[in-house]
Amino acid sequence: MTKNPVLKAFRPLILLFIITTTLFLTSRAKLGQWNFDVDVLMVGNLVLFAATAVSFYLFSRSMGSSNPAAIVRTVYGGVFSKMMICLVTVFIYISIVQKDVNKGGILGCMFLYLVYTTIEVIILMKLSKQKKNV
Secondary structure, three states: OOOOHHHHHOHHHHHHHHHHHHHHHHOHHHHHHOOOOHHHHHHHHHHHHHHHHHHHHHHHHHOOOOOHHHHHHHHHHHHHHHHHHHHHHHHHHHHHHHHHOOHHHHHHHHHHHHHHHHHHHHHHHHHHHHHHHO
16 A cells, blocks of 8 residues: 555644644633634634645645646645635634734734745645655
Protein backbone atom coordinates (compact mmCIF):
# COMPACT_ATOMS: atom_id res chain seq x y z
CA MET A 1 0.00 0.00 0.00
CA THR A 2 1.49 3.35 -1.03
CA LYS A 3 1.07 6.40 1.13
CA ASN A 4 -0.02 9.68 -0.35
CA PRO A 5 2.82 12.20 0.26
CA VAL A 6 0.34 15.10 0.28
CA LEU A 7 -1.69 13.58 3.12
CA LYS A 8 1.49 12.81 5.04
CA ALA A 9 2.69 16.38 4.52
CA PHE A 10 -0.64 17.72 5.83
CA ARG A 11 0.04 16.24 9.30
CA PRO A 12 1.88 19.32 10.69
CA LEU A 13 -1.19 21.42 9.94
CA ILE A 14 -3.43 18.89 11.69
CA LEU A 15 -1.06 19.02 14.65
CA LEU A 16 -1.15 22.84 14.60
CA PHE A 17 -4.96 22.76 14.63
CA ILE A 18 -5.05 20.33 17.57
CA ILE A 19 -2.45 22.29 19.57
CA THR A 20 -4.11 25.66 19.04
CA THR A 21 -7.56 24.30 19.83
CA THR A 22 -6.26 22.70 23.03
CA LEU A 23 -4.43 25.90 23.94
CA PHE A 24 -7.59 27.98 23.44
CA LEU A 25 -9.68 25.61 25.53
CA THR A 26 -7.22 25.36 28.40
CA SER A 27 -6.35 29.07 28.44
CA ARG A 28 -9.89 30.44 28.21
CA ALA A 29 -9.66 32.48 31.44
CA LYS A 30 -6.21 33.92 30.69
CA LEU A 31 -7.14 34.83 27.12
CA GLY A 32 -10.32 36.46 28.43
CA GLN A 33 -8.22 38.66 30.71
CA TRP A 34 -6.26 39.80 27.67
CA ASN A 35 -9.51 40.62 25.81
CA PHE A 36 -9.39 37.67 23.40
CA ASP A 37 -12.76 36.06 22.76
CA VAL A 38 -11.97 32.33 22.74
CA ASP A 39 -15.08 31.51 20.71
CA VAL A 40 -13.92 33.87 17.95
CA LEU A 41 -10.47 32.26 18.03
CA MET A 42 -11.96 28.76 17.91
CA VAL A 43 -14.19 29.53 14.94
CA GLY A 44 -11.34 31.36 13.20
CA ASN A 45 -9.03 28.40 13.78
CA LEU A 46 -11.63 26.01 12.36
CA VAL A 47 -12.23 28.20 9.29
CA LEU A 48 -8.50 28.54 8.68
CA PHE A 49 -7.97 24.79 9.00
CA ALA A 50 -10.83 24.07 6.58
CA ALA A 51 -9.56 26.67 4.09
CA THR A 52 -6.06 25.22 4.32
CA ALA A 53 -7.45 21.74 3.69
CA VAL A 54 -9.21 23.03 0.57
CA SER A 55 -6.04 24.65 -0.76
CA PHE A 56 -4.09 21.45 -0.04
CA TYR A 57 -6.70 19.50 -2.00
CA LEU A 58 -6.29 21.87 -4.93
CA PHE A 59 -2.53 21.44 -4.75
CA SER A 60 -2.77 17.65 -4.66
CA ARG A 61 -4.84 17.76 -7.85
CA SER A 62 -2.15 19.80 -9.59
CA MET A 63 0.70 17.50 -8.50
CA GLY A 64 0.22 15.39 -11.63
CA SER A 65 0.83 18.35 -13.93
CA SER A 66 4.15 18.54 -15.72
CA ASN A 67 3.80 22.31 -16.00
CA PRO A 68 5.55 24.01 -13.05
CA ALA A 69 3.59 27.20 -13.66
CA ALA A 70 0.36 25.31 -13.04
CA ILE A 71 1.62 24.22 -9.64
CA VAL A 72 2.66 27.77 -8.72
CA ARG A 73 -0.73 29.09 -9.87
CA THR A 74 -2.45 26.50 -7.69
CA VAL A 75 -0.40 27.46 -4.62
CA TYR A 76 -1.15 31.16 -5.14
CA GLY A 77 -4.78 30.35 -5.88
CA GLY A 78 -5.01 28.38 -2.64
CA VAL A 79 -3.52 31.23 -0.61
CA PHE A 80 -5.85 33.71 -2.32
CA SER A 81 -8.93 31.54 -1.80
CA LYS A 82 -8.01 31.14 1.87
CA MET A 83 -7.73 34.91 2.20
CA MET A 84 -11.14 35.39 0.56
CA ILE A 85 -12.75 32.76 2.83
CA CYS A 86 -11.30 34.55 5.85
CA LEU A 87 -12.48 37.96 4.66
CA VAL A 88 -16.01 36.68 4.09
CA THR A 89 -15.97 35.08 7.55
CA VAL A 90 -14.84 38.35 9.15
CA PHE A 91 -17.56 40.32 7.34
CA ILE A 92 -20.18 37.80 8.47
CA TYR A 93 -18.89 38.05 12.05
CA ILE A 94 -18.93 41.85 11.97
CA SER A 95 -22.44 41.94 10.50
CA ILE A 96 -23.73 39.56 13.20
CA VAL A 97 -22.19 41.23 16.28
CA GLN A 98 -22.05 44.76 14.85
CA LYS A 99 -20.66 46.97 17.65
CA ASP A 100 -19.49 44.12 19.92
CA VAL A 101 -16.61 43.10 17.66
CA ASN A 102 -13.74 41.51 19.58
CA LYS A 103 -10.64 43.14 18.09
CA GLY A 104 -8.34 40.83 20.03
CA GLY A 105 -10.05 37.79 18.53
CA ILE A 106 -9.75 39.17 15.00
CA LEU A 107 -6.07 40.04 15.52
CA GLY A 108 -5.47 36.56 16.93
CA CYS A 109 -7.09 35.05 13.84
CA MET A 110 -4.92 37.23 11.62
CA PHE A 111 -1.86 35.84 13.42
CA LEU A 112 -3.19 32.30 12.94
CA TYR A 113 -3.68 33.06 9.23
CA LEU A 114 0.00 34.00 8.95
CA VAL A 115 1.08 30.84 10.80
CA TYR A 116 -1.14 28.53 8.72
CA THR A 117 -0.10 30.17 5.45
CA THR A 118 3.60 30.12 6.28
CA ILE A 119 3.55 26.45 7.25
CA GLU A 120 1.44 25.57 4.22
CA VAL A 121 3.77 27.32 1.76
CA ILE A 122 6.86 25.70 3.32
CA ILE A 123 5.26 22.26 3.05
CA LEU A 124 4.10 22.86 -0.52
CA MET A 125 7.57 24.02 -1.58
CA LYS A 126 9.07 20.83 -0.12
CA LEU A 127 6.46 18.70 -1.91
CA SER A 128 7.12 20.41 -5.23
CA LYS A 129 10.87 19.85 -4.83
CA GLN A 130 10.27 16.17 -4.03
CA LYS A 131 8.12 15.83 -7.14
CA LYS A 132 10.78 17.51 -9.27
CA ASN A 133 13.49 15.18 -7.93
CA VAL A 134 11.45 12.02 -8.55
